[in-house]
Amino acid sequence: MASGGGGDYITWSVPALKKELSLRGAVTRGRKTDLIERLNAYDRNKNFQEEPVILPEPLDVGWPVSGFRQLLAEHKMVLPKITKEQIDAYFVYRLAGDKQCAADIKALTKGQLMYDSNRVQACSINFKDTNIFLSGIVGAAMKQKVSYNYKIRLDKKTGDPLNSHCECPAGRGPHGTCKHLAAVFLMMEDFVNNGALKVEKTCTENLQMFNKPKSTYHGSPVKAELLPTKRKLCDEFLNDPRPLKYRNDNTFNYRVRNLMLNYCSQTSKDLSIRYLYSKADIQAAAIEHNYSTIPFTEHWVDHAVEVDAKMAQKIEQMTRGQSVSSAWYQAREWRLTASRFGEICKATCRRNTTKLCASLTGRNTFSTQATLHGKNYEKKALNAFQSNSTLQTTTCGLFVSVEHPYLGATPDATVGEDGLVEIKCPFNGRNEKIKPGKCFPFLKYDDNGNTVLKQSSNYYVQIQGQLYVSKREYCYFVVYTFCDLFVQKIAIDNAYCESCLIPKLEVFYKKFFRPYIASQM
DSSP states (O other): OOOOHHHHTSSSSSSHHHHHHHHTTOOOOOOHHHHHHHHHHHTTTTTGGGOOOOOOOSSSSOSSSSEEEEOOGGGTTTTTTOHHHHHHIIIIIIIHTTTTGGGGGGGHHHHHHHTTTEEEEEEEEEEETOOOOEEEEEOOOOOOSSSEEEEEETTTTTTEEEEEEEGGGGGGSSBBOOHHHHHHHHHHHHHHOOOOOOOOTTTSSSSSOSOEEEEEEESSOOOOOGSSSOOOOOOTTOOSOOOGGTTTTHHHHHHHHHHHHHHHHHHHHOOOGGGGGGGOOHHHHHOOOOOSSSSSHHHHHHHOOOOHHHHHHHHHHTTTTGGGGGOOOHTTTTSSSGGHHHHHHHOOOOSHHHHHHHHHHHHOOOOOOOHHHHHHHHHHHHHHHHHHHHOOBBOOOOOOOSTTTTTTOOOOOEEEEEEEEEEOOOOOTTSSSOOSSSSOOOEEOOOOOOOOETSSSHHHHHHHHHHHHTTOEEEEEEEOOSSSSEEEEEOOOOHHHIIHHHHHHHHOOOOOOHHHHTTTT
């Protein structure tokens, strides 16, 4: 092959140019200028051939016979980076460059399957001079009790595979390329890059399992009469203790059921045998007995909330712990409480009354920043009110109306025999001066420019309901922030309560709330 620039090729004849192109395996068609340009392109790109992979001389590997240690997770820090490109170069491109039989190109695919099947049984490592030596055992692909020893040499700096040997016929060294060696190379690549060391554990590395069953029994227990026994069971052995008149009686189970139900209802005791019988369908019974003005289940609700003056006083004393008392939750469960009077009175026909009733009966377990703020600073606000007003307050529980026993109210405190205290600690205005605005939407200015509570606010309806249920004359409405305190004395409006508030609550109770409670029985 002649070398030189375009000027040298100009002096060549056309047959000489075509002969040179044919030697390089190029196309020989075209004019002389095309042939010269084609030769120059081949010169610039080195005849479009990659440089051959130069492997070290494999004649003398010098495998060490001592100094090997078990491969551990700590070795990841000292091993060089090993990539799949390096493994491909050793398995695939070397074969193509050496013009050897390429039947082992599938070794990488088969090696990946062996690696995924955990066929690498052991691996030891030895650092010597500029080399890293690996030695171990790889199990055969198709036989459980056959394994092969392998040896691998890597470059300590670059991680390039230098030599390999396996006992199988395809992996004979010093440059073996069998599937067993491929599995080891892929294991090292995964270990260096991901830290996953998938080498089969020895029997002493696993926890002992002799005290654990090999399988778990999921079937039903064997019945006592089906257990194997040498004793023959006769009729006298399984004697029926019942009197003769109750034996083989189809109605005996009904008699036991009636006795159990009567006993539980009279003694209020809970027997375990009661749960063997299905629950009575109260709703079906209520529909069948439709001759009364209201279903008997609603009569039960009225009877459950009915109180006299003595019982109402006892409930108030028992529930003075309020939200920390279980009696407080139980006493208010089937009653409308004053904190929800405003929401009930303002409910329209578009309101989902079922969801509203459900929220009135259940315990409100959710908490927000606003509710937590109100609970945390309620006592501090009460102390500030007592300091500014020189009034003494006392704790109270749930007040129940004797005339309307389905109504209840829980003020924050009482003042004497005629006064109540209701405290609000708004979270949005905790750092603001108390005045009508977006932080205090329930306040307004009256005709004299004084700050007062809006009569359209739910708080006003709540206070009027508390005064009516507790039979008090006035209530101190207290608003507390970190920098201000607002107090307004609100008197009871009997005309509003008797002509507007109580009739609305009574209609809601009889039309929606009482039927909802009865439907949940």
